[in-house]
Amino acid sequence: xxxxxxxxxxxxxxxxxxxxxxxxxxxxxxxxxxxxxxxxxxxxxxxxxxxxxxxxxxxxxxxxxxxxxxxxxxxxxxxxxxxxxxxxxxxxxxxxxxxxxxxxxxxxxxxxxxxxxxxxxxxxxxxxxxxxxxxxxxxxxxxxxxxxxxxxxxxxxxxxxxxxxxxxxxxxxxxxxxxxxxxxxxxxxxxxxxxxxxxxxxxxxxxxxxxxxxxxxxxxxxxxxxxxxxxxxxxxxxxxxxxxxxxxxxxxxxxxxxxxxxxxxxxxxxxx
Amino acid sequence: xxxxxxxxxxxxxxxxxxxxxxxxxxxxxxxxxxxxxxxxxxxxxxxxxxxxxxxxxxxxxxxxxxxxxxxxxxxxxxxxxxxxxxxxxxxxxxxxxxxxxxxxxxxxxxxxxxxxxxxxxxxxxxxxxxxxxxxxxxxxxxxxxxxxxxxxxxxxxxxxxxxxxxxxxxxxxxxxxxxxxxxxxxxxxxxxxxxxxxxxxxxxxxxxxxxxxxxxxxxxxxxxxxxxxxxxxxxxxxxxxxxxxxxxxxxxxxxxxxxxxxxxxxxxxxxxxxxxxxxxxxxxxxxxxxxxxxxxxxxxxxxxxxxxxxxxxxxxxxxxxxxxxxxxxxxxxxxxxxxxxxxxxxxxxxxxxxxxxxxxxxxxxxxxxxxxxxxxxxxxxxxxxxxxxxxxx
Ligand code: SF4
Ligand code: SF4
Numbered sequence: 001x002x003x004x005x006x007x008x009x010x011x012x013x014x015x016x017x018x019x020x021x022x023x024x025x026x027x028x029x030x031x032x033x034x035x036x037x038x039x040x041x042x043x044x045x046x047x048x049x050x051x052x053x054x055x056x057x058x059x060x061x062x063x064x065x066x067x068x069x070x071x072x073x074x075x076x077x078x079x080x081x082x083x084x085x086x087x088x089x090x091x092x093x094x095x096x097x098x099x100x101x102x103x104x105x106x107x108x109x110x111x112x113x114x115x116x117x118x119x120x121x122x123x124x125x126x127x128x129x130x131x132x133x134x135x136x137x138x139x140x141x142x143x144x145x146x147x148x149x150x151x152x153x154x155x156x157x158x159x160x161x162x163x164x165x166x167x168x169x170x171x172x173x174x175x176x177x178x179x180x181x182x183x184x185x186x187x188x189x190x191x192x193x194x195x196x197x198x199x200x201x202x203x204x205x206x207x208x209x210x211x212x213x214x215x216x217x218x219x220x221x222x223x224x225x226x227x228x229x230x231x232x233x234x235x236x237x238x239x240x241x242x243x244x245x246x247x248x249x250x251x252x253x254x255x256x257x258x259x260x261x262x263x264x265x266x267x268x269x270x271x272x
Numbered sequence: 273x274x275x276x277x278x279x280x281x282x283x284x285x286x287x288x289x290x291x292x293x294x295x296x297x298x299x300x301x302x303x304x305x306x307x308x309x310x311x312x313x314x315x316x317x318x319x320x321x322x323x324x325x326x327x328x329x330x331x332x333x334x335x336x337x338x339x340x341x342x343x344x345x346x347x348x349x350x351x352x353x354x355x356x357x358x359x360x361x362x363x364x365x366x367x368x369x370x371x372x373x374x375x376x377x378x379x380x381x382x383x384x385x386x387x388x389x390x391x392x393x394x395x396x397x398x399x400x401x402x403x404x405x406x407x408x409x410x411x412x413x414x415x416x417x418x419x420x421x422x423x424x425x426x427x428x429x430x431x432x433x434x435x436x437x438x439x440x441x442x443x444x445x446x447x448x449x450x451x452x453x454x455x456x457x458x459x460x461x462x463x464x465x466x467x468x469x470x471x472x473x474x475x476x477x478x479x480x481x482x483x484x485x486x487x488x489x490x491x492x493x494x495x496x497x498x499x500x501x502x503x504x505x506x507x508x509x510x511x512x513x514x515x516x517x518x519x520x521x522x523x524x525x526x527x528x529x530x531x532x533x534x535x536x537x538x539x540x541x542x543x544x545x546x547x548x549x550x551x552x553x554x555x556x557x558x559x560x561x562x563x564x565x566x567x568x569x570x571x572x573x574x575x576x577x578x579x580x581x582x583x584x585x586x587x588x589x590x591x592x593x594x595x596x597x598x599x600x601x602x603x604x605x606x607x608x609x610x611x612x613x614x615x616x617x618x619x620x621x622x623x624x625x626x627x628x629x630x631x632x633x634x635x636x637x638x639x640x641x642x643x644x645x646x647x648x649x650x651x652x653x654x655x656x657x658x659x660x661x662x663x664x665x
Contacts, residue, residue, distance in 0.1 A: 004367045004380065004381040005367075007379060028376065045369075047568060048559060048565065049559060050557070051570075071586040072586060086371075086375055086376055087377070233585055233590070235555065235557045236572075239413070239414060240553065241554060241555050241556065242575070243554070243556070245600070245604065245608065248608040253413070269528065271591045271592065271595075271596035272596070272600075
């Protein structure tokens, strides 16, 4: 490891769900990290606690947004930060979604739970140049309606009749809320895409990624056009700590976004 | 073989003069010495501290010092440490963080002056192990700066092998007891009627420079021949061997093998094998805070893929069964290392075999996996043949 984190200031804290928070960060000093691409991640350092990898969920010139779910000591400390606090940031690390791959094709973005976070900047970029792509679909799965991230934004997308078809499904409905119930793959039938000419971007729990990718393969999407983002334990993000291995893949370097042509066999071995 | 000015001979005093020359240059000389019943690596002030007259008897899960009548200094096999103890130390501070009154963070890189090492008695397998760690820690997009500095300043004196141990299998890993490159100086110890001496070959300009300060003789044909013979003979006396197949392919085809359950029944998941292995590089990080709560330090320390926390991902470890953790270690060493760093992760030094408390032997496990795969492929072929004959009928 060599680079020391750069101090970033928390400019805004947004509660997304009961356990998930979005932190808007700007450089505390004159220097900032190199630009991030959608799908890439930073190592975010909570003073006195530790560092975790977090994907960027919004990229706005010098400002970065990271959406963090409180699941461990570091993420809990990050979720408890208030505006004005400082964090340390290293990055950008890893492979991005590479939206270019979808140029001239239909686009299928499938998100499960917190998996929507790394996909959000991809959707923003695609919407900024809708003519470059065919039909655009965003399919979102969550445990309950309260667990849908960026709910206002998602609501606006589902209600609009723009270039983006957006569908939401939940495992368990909340009383008084209408909507689709079921796993996210049940939304595929309502999506508008020509399988042989589609690029898919998937992020979520591994079971959901597997189920979605298999469904898409069956519909005729070539494996290399299915891009998935995976997660592994990570300490350094620079390829030296060995923690993020998945078979021959070093997730910090070769991932987190990889093609299903490479991921499929790796994810089919238990406890690899 | 002809006399060459690049090849010289040192006696025991010459070896000591070499150590003194390096020390005078401000180098920390590290080499093998006897302590607590083992040959360990330690800082040396004089060549007299080398394990003259000590050999080793090793087996799977077994290591013992044995006295040698010939007084040889480099007739022992790998001890429990390797040079990574010095180049990639167990614990290293990465940075410190201070929090000001207003919550502002300032982060400072740890950039201590690194020692300038001279390693005396680096085995050919360990030369290859150092080259492997070089690729892992400095060969990619990001470089481990501490390692890079220690490594680029290190002076390597190889000692070729004339007494391979019962757990050695470097030849079957594509190596051998001869030092071909990657050293500044290479020694070959010769003990016979003509005396106790060390043939020295120069491998770099720095090596030639250091050697120019050391009293030495030009190498005679007899010493050169004796040295070559001893190293050649060592090549044929390896204690163990890997199965002569592509281990990379074998591991890739064995991910669901039954043998993993068998070895998991014996493995204690203690991680000893990863600690003693000269190529294992994995680390974790620790956060240390002081009492004021406004000063924190980030430390890196060795970690092991046998540790449950190693693969922890919110909720639990990805690799919880001992089967999956042993599989991770072996397949990484012999197969996925190629995908990641373009080489094998094993040099055949035998340490993991010797220092495993229950004597699990990497070569035996690889052979068993090979046998299992062969049997499976045979069965498959038989089934296919049967299917073909049934179709014909
Ligand atoms: S795996 Fe075992 S034999 Fe191979 S380099 Fe490591 S310790 Fe030596
Ligand atoms: S193989 Fe041996 S040394 Fe390695 S973890 Fe298992 S018991 Fe420990």
